[in-house]
Structures are given as structure tokens and as C-alpha cells.
Amino acid sequence: MKKKVLKFGGTSVGSIERILHAAKIIQNELKNGSKLIIVVSAMSGRTNELIDMSKSVSNNFNKRELDVMLSTGEQVSCSLLSGALNDLGINAKSWMNWQIPILTEGEHNNSRIINMNVDKINNFLKDGGVAVIPGYQGISTTGDITTIGRGGSDATAVAIAKIFDTDSCEIYTDVDGVYSTDPNKIPLAKKIDKISYEEMLELSSLGAKVMQSSAVQTAMMYDIPLQVRSTFTDRLGTKIFNKESLDYSKVVTGVAYSKDDAKITLQSVEDKPGIAADIFEPLGKNQINIDMVIQNVSSDGKTTDITFTVKRNDIEKSLEILNKNNKIKSKNISFKNNVAKISIVGAGMVTTPGVTYKMFRALAEEKINILAISTSEIKISVIIEESSTLKAVKKLHNIFNLD
Amino acid sequence: MKKKVLKFGGTSVGSIERILHAAKIIQNELKNGSKLIIVVSAMSGRTNELIDMSKSVSNNFNKRELDVMLSTGEQVSCSLLSGALNDLGINAKSWMNWQIPILTEGEHNNSRIINMNVDKINNFLKDGGVAVIPGYQGISTTGDITTIGRGGSDATAVAIAKIFDTDSCEIYTDVDGVYSTDPNKIPLAKKIDKISYEEMLELSSLGAKVMQSSAVQTAMMYDIPLQVRSTFTDRLGTKIFNKESLDYSKVVTGVAYSKDDAKITLQSVEDKPGIAADIFEPLGKNQINIDMVIQNVSSDGKTTDITFTVKRNDIEKSLEILNKNNKIKSKNISFKNNVAKISIVGAGMVTTPGVTYKMFRALAEEKINILAISTSEIKISVIIEESSTLKAVKKLHNIFNLD
Numbered sequence: 001m002k003k004k005v006l007k008f009g010g011t012s013v014g015s016i017e018r019i020l021h022a023a024k025i026i027q028n029e030l031k032n033g034s035k036l037i038i039v040v041s042a043m044s045g046r047t048n049e050l051i052d053m054s055k056s057v058s059n060n061f062n063k064r065e066l067d068v069m070l071s072t073g074e075q076v077s078c079s080l081l082s083g084a085l086n087d088l089g090i091n092a093k094s095w096m097n098w099q100i101p102i103l104t105e106g107e108h109n110n111s112r113i114i115n116m117n118v119d120k121i122n123n124f125l126k127d128g129g130v131a132v133i134p135g136y137q138g139i140s141t142t143g144d145i146t147t148i149g150r151g152g153s154d155a156t157a158v159a160i161a162k163i164f165d166t167d168s169c170e171i172y173t174d175v176d177g178v179y180s181t182d183p184n185k186i187p188l189a190k191k192i193d194k195i196s197y198e199e200m201l202e203l204s205s206l207g208a209k210v211m212q213s214s215a216v217q218t219a220m221m222y223d224i225p226l227q228v229r230s231t232f233t234d235r236l237g238t239k240i241f242n243k244e245s246l247d248y249s250k251v252v253t254g255v256a257y258s259k260d261d262a263k264i265t266l267q268s269v270e271d272k273p274g275i276a277a278d279i280f281e282p283l284g285k286n287q288i289n290i291d292m293v294i295q296n297v298s299s300d301g302k303t304t305d306i307t308f309t310v311k312r313n314d315i316e317k318s319l320e321i322l323n324k325n326n327k328i329k330s331k332n333i334s335f336k337n338n339v340a341k342i343s344i345v346g347a348g349m350v351t352t353p354g355v356t357y358k359m360f361r362a363l364a365e366e367k368i369n370i371l372a373i374s375t376s377e378i379k380i381s382v383i384i385e386e387s388s389t390l391k392a393v394k395k396l397h398n399i400f401n402l403d
Numbered sequence: 404m405k406k407k408v409l410k411f412g413g414t415s416v417g418s419i420e421r422i423l424h425a426a427k428i429i430q431n432e433l434k435n436g437s438k439l440i441i442v443v444s445a446m447s448g449r450t451n452e453l454i455d456m457s458k459s460v461s462n463n464f465n466k467r468e469l470d471v472m473l474s475t476g477e478q479v480s481c482s483l484l485s486g487a488l489n490d491l492g493i494n495a496k497s498w499m500n501w502q503i504p505i506l507t508e509g510e511h512n513n514s515r516i517i518n519m520n521v522d523k524i525n526n527f528l529k530d531g532g533v534a535v536i537p538g539y540q541g542i543s544t545t546g547d548i549t550t551i552g553r554g555g556s557d558a559t560a561v562a563i564a565k566i567f568d569t570d571s572c573e574i575y576t577d578v579d580g581v582y583s584t585d586p587n588k589i590p591l592a593k594k595i596d597k598i599s600y601e602e603m604l605e606l607s608s609l610g611a612k613v614m615q616s617s618a619v620q621t622a623m624m625y626d627i628p629l630q631v632r633s634t635f636t637d638r639l640g641t642k643i644f645n646k647e648s649l650d651y652s653k654v655v656t657g658v659a660y661s662k663d664d665a666k667i668t669l670q671s672v673e674d675k676p677g678i679a680a681d682i683f684e685p686l687g688k689n690q691i692n693i694d695m696v697i698q699n700v701s702s703d704g705k706t707t708d709i710t711f712t713v714k715r716n717d718i719e720k721s722l723e724i725l726n727k728n729n730k731i732k733s734k735n736i737s738f739k740n741n742v743a744k745i746s747i748v749g750a751g752m753v754t755t756p757g758v759t760y761k762m763f764r765a766l767a768e769e770k771i772n773i774l775a776i777s778t779s780e781i782k783i784s785v786i787i788e789e790s791s792t793l794k795a796v797k798k799l800h801n802i803f804n805l806d
Contacts, residue, residue: 016459050479056419057483058490065489068497069482072475076453079472080460086468087461094471098501099546143502 003035003125003166007135007157010044011174012231013077022231023084025172026130030090035125037160038092038132040081041153042073063108067137067147071097074134074153082132092130095121097145102138102156104146111146113138113159122164133160154215162222169219169226170237171211176230177238178203178210180402181255181393188394188403192253193236196243199253200226202345202379216240243347251355252346252400255393261291262315263339263371263383266322267332268303278327279306286321288314292341292374292381307372309383312337339371340389343381344396350377362399368392406438406528406569410538410560413447414577415634416480425634426487428575429533433493438528440563441495441535443484444556445476466511470540470550474500477537477556485535495533498524500548505541505559507549514549516541516562525567536563557618565625572622572629573640574614579633580641581606581613583805584658584796591797591806595656596639599646602656603629605748605782619643646750654758655749655803658796664694665718666742666774666786669725670735671706681730682709689724691717695744695777695784710775712786715740742774743792746784747799753780765802771795 006029008022029036050069054061078094085092100121104111116138121131135153140146148155154171161169175183176191178200183189195203197220204213210228219226219240229237269275280290293308310318315335322333349355359380363370368391372383384392397403409432411425432439453472457464481497488495503524507514519541524534538556543549551558557574564572578586579594581603586592598606600623607616613631622629622643632640672678683693696711713721718738725736752758762783766773771794775786787795800806 016456019460053419053479053483054486057422057487060490061486062489065482065486065497068485068499069479072478075475075478076456076472079468080456082471083457083464083468084460086465087463094468096471096501096548098499145499 001033001035002168003037003164004029005037005039005157005161005164005166005169007039007153007169007171008041008077008081008231009153009171009173010041010047012172013040013042013081014044016080018231019077019080019084022081022172023088023090025231026085026092027088027090030130036130037121037125037164037166038081038130039135039153039157039160040074040077040132041135042070043077046073046076064144067108067145070147071134071137071145074136078132078134085130085132090130091128092132093124094132094134097134097137098139098143100133102133102159104138104140104148106146108144109147110149111138111140112148113156116159116163118164149214152212154212155218158215158218158224158226161224162218166224169224171226171228172231173210173228174230174232175210175228176233176235177228178240178254180253181397182257185390186394186397188397190402191235192238194239194241195253196347197240198243198378199345199347200240202343202376203254203256210238211240250346250401251348251352252344252396252402253348254345255396255400255402256343256345257340257389257393259340259386259389260312261309261339261341261383261386262312262335262337263307263309264315264318264322264333264335265305265307266328267305267334269306270329271302271304275304275328276306279322279325280308282321282325283310283318286317288318288321292372292383294372294374309339309341309372336371338386339383340386340392341381341383342389342392342396343379344400345379346400347378349380356380358399359396362395363392366391366395404436404438405571406440406567407432408440408442408560408564408567408569408572410442410556410572410574411444411480411484411634412556412574412576413444413450415575416443416445416484417447419483421634422480422483422487425484425575426491426493428634429488429495430491430493433533439533440524440528440567440569441484441533442538442556442560442563443477443480443535444538445473446480449476449479467547470511470548473550474537474540474548477539481535481537488533488535493533494531495535496527497535497537500537500540501542501546503536505536505562507541507543507551509549511547512550513552514541514543515551516559519562519566521567552617555615557615558621561618561621561627561629564627565621569627572627574629574631575634576613576631577633577635578613578631579636579638580631581643581657583656584800585660588793589796589800591800593805594638595641597642597644598656599750600643601646601781602748602750603643605746605779606657606659613641614643653749653804654751654755655747655799655805656751657748658799658803658805659746659748660743660792660796662743662789662792663715664712664742664744664786664789665715666710666712666739667718667721667725668708668710668737668739669731670708670737672709673732674705674707678707678731679709682725682728683711685724685728686713686721689720691721691724695775695786697775697777712742712744712775739774741789742786743789743795744784744786745792745795745799746782747803748782749803750781752783759783761802762799765798766795769794769798
């Protein structure tokens with residue numbers, strides 16, 4: 001008998017109607033004879049409502065108390081879904097983080113699941129029960145409620161799949177899978193049937209908001225097969241495997257883009273060991289996420305240019321921190337808002353020469369200027385003017401045979 | 404140093420503004436050097452929102468899961484108030500029912516607090532902390548979340564006052580105390596400065612929605628002085644003591660009325676032992692609350708008339724159950740919707756003759772017909788036509804010198 005984790009995201013439990021629909025999906029899975037652990041997010045919008053309330057109380061709302069409040073979002077959807085299942089005659093029961101318990105470590109608002117007790121729930125499953133568990137939360141070793149960061153319900157689902165050794169982990173969401181690019185903007189975007197963890201990781205860190213990156217990472221680490229599928233259709237969705245189980249007929253799997261970026265360039269900084277650390281340490285300490293970093297080879301042997309991207313709403317704070325930084329000798333700092341990052345991702349790239357060239361040529365044909373480039377084994381990213389985003393994505397989607 | 408319980412009701416934490424205001428009240432109490440345990444209700448309206456959601460899922464929503472959901476209401480206000488206190492530089496911390504724990508027994512949705520652990524919270528108070536605790540909930544001996552019935556936050560506050568042996572228990576609410584009658588309808592209504600537990604019990608069971616009856620009962624049993632006061636004014640409110648500490652210059656303390664009543668009369672039922680039980684047992688088992696019961700002396704020695712009141716929305720169900728009841732031989736059942744119960748309450752009544760007569764005479768002067776009468780040591784209730792409610796209340800308020 002198969003043991004499965006089914007995770008329902010915020011939009012999949014976003015209204016009473018949708019909760020009743022999710023209950024039907026679970027009922028059908030039970031008819032297939034599976035043992036089921038259900039992980040649910042908060043009803044869509046509720047977490048933001050709670051955060052807004054905390055901000056109205058204080059701009060610096062206590063982090064422990066924020067976790068106490070945020071955890072109620074999933075608690076409510078757990079209860080509603082369990083009630084809906086009971087109404088269908090199914091022996092379902094909600095299990096709160098402290099009842100299991102789900103143990104976490106790390107700071108409030110950003111903890112990690114380290115373990116959970118399996119005995120009580122396994123006994124309940126053995127008796128034919130369906131366990132409904134709130135995502136995104138746990139308790140610390142001191143017995144405080146913790147949350148594991150936004151989108152953390154995916155991480156809970158994968159952690160449960162690992163710790164309960166389930167046969168699969170299915171992520172029910174409002175899209176019917178992972179697409180070759182944004183289907184809302186590019187009508188030719190195609191659903192990808194199978195993708196590797198690495199590609200999925202690149203795509204989700206690049207703005208494809210289908211699954212949370214750290215959850216994919218955990219799945220990759222423990223080789224847990226994932227499936228992303230829609231709550232609203234019967235289509236099979238996208239399966240996420242390890243690379244070895246896939247064949248690569250296509251070199252490029254998807255084209256991703258993110259639009260809220262800004263670029264900062266430090267010109268003629270001293271080219272000496274430790275300079276990058278001197279620049280980025282104060283930014284990191286101020287919770288500014290650095291994305292791409294490009295450092296060119298020094299032309300005069302003494303100075304170099306360093307370019308990096310940050311989220312656009314971090315730009316002012318970043319510039320302030322850089323200007324205050326006494327360790328940076330030459331402070332010719334320029335920046336550019338309104339840039340976008342376009343990336344092509346594909347596990348097949350490693351073994352296929354000429355992908356980089358083909359990408360740059362294609363952008364040139366569209367008269368799109370490349371402001372910065374960064375590559376990894378399975379990804380090439382470029383920074384361009386934001387206004388050219390869609391033109392670039394369409395062109396790349398086309399020339400890499402994704403249409 | 405005084406140890407106090409302050410309880411903030413739903414309207415007192417009903418918005419961010421009000422939560423910030425409650426935090427200020429707590430800050431002032433701390434300046435007076437008190438050690439404080441705070442009990443909070445859910446933000447006003449939230450419990451009903453959650454109940455409505457459960458009803459949209461199922462008309463017969465699982466009671467265990469309902470408790471899981473309802474308990475989140477107080478959890479959110481606990482967190483918000485703790486965060487607001489932290490923001491004022493106060494070492495406040497929320498404690499969930501399972502973290503304390505608050506142990507309950509009895510059914511879901513209607514449990515009773517039987518005990519709670521005091522050590523962790525007492526240590527926290529000793530270190531200068533302010534403990535913020537959700538009202539209306541606890542956990543069962545099996546570790547499930549339970550709630551203790553609507554309005555149960557008062558009961559939590561009184562239970563904490565008892566178990567932590569505090570010096571007082573102050574109920575912050577949206578009215579500035581207990582009134583001689585409904586101040587919204589009778590402008591001459593006066594705030595009562597001091598009242599006995601017994602009178603308060605009669606008044607609150609008669610529709611004065613200031614405090615939950617079972618909480619007053621517990622306070623009476625353990626002689627815990629209560630104070631009902633407004634969150635929105637500095638007035639002292641109403642103190643609730645035991646009878647011995649009060650003097651009675653007035654015979655009648657208050658006039659109460661409830662309007663959603665209906666009257667049922669069973670004529671010529673067999674006058675034999677057990678007949679009342681035969682009538683009321685099936686009603687009780689169907690969760691129908693019986694209020695007043697009047698049985699006249701049998702005139703012929705064989706049959707008697709029994710009149711009782713129920714809430715108006717229970718009338719149809721009640722009649723159905725009575726008609727099905729084979730143990731009632733004579734079934735001449737009549738009923739009347741649109742009746743109201745008017746009560747005068749006063750601990751001084753016991754020692755003052757003529758109160759009953761004075762009440763009936765006053766109603767007669769207003770040409771108000773009395774449909775049924777019931778008396779206790781400190782209360783006289785009459786059933787009248789609903790349309791005469793205000794006229795009756797005004798008259799009684801006046802003749803018993805309460806204006």
C-alpha cells in the first residue's frame with residue numbers, strides 16, 4: 001500500500017468551495033488505497049493579513065509573537081479540511097505542530113525542521129486515518145512556536161515525505177505544473193512533464209514561483225520524487241526527479257525571468273584579496289540579498305569593477321551602506337534600476353557546446369543589449385533593460401525549441 | 404506586591420487601536436507595581452467568522468476540529484497584545500493553552516477548566532514578566548484542543564485568579580459596569596457600584612450580558628472579588644463581592660428582561676410522580692434549554708397544567724418533541740410566541756415583605772397582563788406580552804427607586 005504526502009497550497013484551500021474540492025481529491029486518492037498525510041498552507045491571503053496586523057501594532061513586531069500569530073493560518077485550514085473530510089465519512093484528524101511534535105531549530109520566522117515524531121501518526125494511518133498537518137511551522141527545543149519562512153509549507157511536505165519515508169510527495173497548487181516560461185505572458189509556454197531537481201531549483205530561484213527552492217533542495221538531497229499538479233484539473237502535472245532518471249531531448253528546459261532587479265557597479269575598486277568580502281559582508285548583515293555578482297579580470301592589475309544585482313526595493317539601503325563603507329577605497333558607485341534578469345536553464349547544457357553563443361546571438365538579433373552575464377553548469381543568466389524582458393523571453397523560448 | 408488578573412473582552416481587543424489602548428492600561432497597572440496575568444478574548448467578530456466558515460463546510464462540523472479552529476481567535480489576539488506590550492518595552496510573552504498547560508475535562512465545545520500548571524508562569528512573573536493567556540480554551544487529558552463554551556474567557560480569567568491565588572480579577576469590557584437595567588433602552592438606568600455574586604448571577608442569567616454566569620458562579624464559590632470595568636473610560640466599574648460585604652439600602656438592585664422567549668403550556672396532564680421528568684428529559688437531551696417552569700396545584704387531584712418557557716427559536720423543535728412523547732397522556736398543548744420575561748433582582752428582597760405585591764400592582768397600573776410568575780429568594784420573574792417589555796421595565800425601575 002502506497003504512503004503519500006499531498007500538499008495543498010494557499011489557493012487550493014483559499015475558499016470553502018476549494019477546501020471541499022481538495023477533500024474530494026483526497027477521497028479519490030483513498031479509493032486508490034493510499035495511506036495519506038495531508039499538508040496544508042494557510043488560506044490564500046491570510047498570512048499577509050496577519051503580517052499587516054502585526055505591522056500596524058509595531059514596525060518591529062516581536063518575532064516570537066509573530067510566529068504565534070502566523071501559525072494560526074494553517075491551523076484554521078487544517079481544521080476546515082479535516083472537518084470537510086469527516087463530513088465525507090473519512091476518519092481524518094488535524095495534528096498541530098506541538099501535538100506531533102515537529103521539531104525545528106534556528107531563529108523565529110526562519111527556522112528549519114530537524115525532526116518529527118512518527119509513532120502517533122503512523123499508528124493513526126495504520127488504523128485507516130488521514131492525518132492533516134499544518135505546513136510552515138513547528139516548535140523549537142524550548143517549546144516555542146516557530147515558522148520556517150514564507151512558502152515553507154512545501155518544505156514541511158518534503159520533510160514529512162522524508163521522515164515518514166513516503167512513496168511520493170504531491171504538491172497541489174493553482175498551476176498545472178512547471179512551464180517552459182511564464183504561461184501568463186508567453187502563450188507559447190509549454191508544460192514540462194519531467195524535470196530534474198537542479199533545473200527546478202534554478203527555475204524556482206529565478207522566479208518560477210511553483211515551488212519553494214529549499215523544499216526542492218531537500219527533495220534532491222534525499223531523492224524524494226516530487227509531483228507538482230493543479231488542484232483544479234486532472235492533468236498529471238510535472239514530475240521532479242533526479243537527473244539520471246531523465247533523458248534530455250531538449251538542451252534548454254525553460255526560460256525564466258525576474259523583473260524587480262537593480263544593478264549596482266563599483267568601478268575601480270582595489271583588486272586585493274578580501275575586497276569582495278569587505279563589500280558584501282555589511283550588505284548581508286543588513287538582510288540585503290545579493291543575486292548575481294560579476295567581477296571582471298583586472299585590467300591594470302590594481303583595480304577592478306564589481307557588478308551585482310539586488311532586489312529593486314533594496315537599492316537605496318544598499319547604496320547607503322556602500323557609501324558608508326570605509327573599507328572600499330575607490331567609491332565610484334553607479335547603479336541602474338529597471339533591469340531584468342533573463343535565464344535559460346537546462347541540464348542538457350553541460351554536454352551541448354554553443355548554447356551560450358546561441359543565446360547571445362539571439363538577443364543581439366533583437367537589438368537587446370546585455371549589461372551583465374553569469375553562468376552556472378545548467379544555467380545562463382543575463383541582465384538586460386527591463387523594457388526588453390518579454391521580447392527576450394519570447395525569442396529565447398523560440399530559438400531553443402520550446403514553443 | 405499585588406497579583407492581578409486583567410481580562411480583555413472581544414471589543415477591548417477588537418481592533419489594532421484598541422489593542423494598543425489595552426497595552427497602555429497594562430502599562431499603567433505595571434507602574435502601580437502589580438504582577439499581571441492577562442487573559443484575552445478573540446477580536447470581536449472573529450469567533451463568529453470562524454463558526455460561519457465551519458458551517459459552510461458542514462452543518463454538522465466535527466466538534467474536535469471546531470475547537471482546533473476556534474482556539475486560533477484568542478491565539479491571534481494574545482500575540483498582537485504581547486507584541487504591543489513588547490513594543491512599549493514590557494517583557495510580555497504569550498502562553499498557549501498547551502504551553503501552560505490549561506487542563507480541561509468534558510466535551511468538545513463545552514469543556515471545563517480543571518487545573519493548570521502554575522510554575523512556569525509564576526517564575527516568569529517573578530522575573531518581572533507579563534503573561535498573556537488566551538481565554539476560552541485548554542487541552543483535554545488526551546492532548547486535544549478544547550474550548551469551554553461561548554463567553555468562556557471570563558471563566559478562564561476566574562479560574563486563573565483562583566489557581567494563581569491572585570488578589571483580584573478585573574474584567575475589562577465595553578460597558579463601564581453593571582447597570583440597574585439596560586442603559587441602551589432605559590436612559591434612567593444607573594451604574595451599580597457594588598453587587599453580590601448572587602444578584603450578578605441572576606442579572607447575567609436574565610440577559611445582562613456583562614459577564615458569563617458560570618464565571619460568576621466560580622468566583623462566588625471561591626470568593627474571588629471581581630471588578631467589571633470599561634476599557635474606554637477610567638471609571639471604576641462594578642465590584643462583585645459576597646453578600647456579607649455589602650449593605651442593602653435598596654431592596655431591588657436591578658431590572659432585567661429577555662425578549663426572545665416563548666411560552667408552552669401543557670393542559671390537563673396526569674398529576675403523578677415523574678411526569679415533569681417525562682416531559683423535560685427528551686427536551687434536555689435535544690439541547691433545548693428550559694427556563695421558567697410553573698406547575699399549578701392540581702384542582703381536581705388528577706390533572707395539572709404545566710407552563711414553561713424556551714428560547715423562541717427552539718419552539719418548533721420543542722413542540723415536535725412534545726407531540727412525539729408517548730409518556731404524556733393528555734396532550735392539550737398550547738404555546739405563545741412573542742412573550743418577554745421581566746425580572747427584578749435584589750439580595751435585600753429576602754428581608755423586605757411586600758416586594759412581590761408591589762411589583763404586580765405596578766404592572767396592573769400599566770394594564771400589563773401577567774402570563775406566568777416564578778420567584779426565587781432574590782428574584783421575581785414574570786412572563787408578559789413582548790410588546791409591553793419597555794413599559795414594564797420603565798415602571799419597575801421607577802417604583803423600586805432605581806431611576
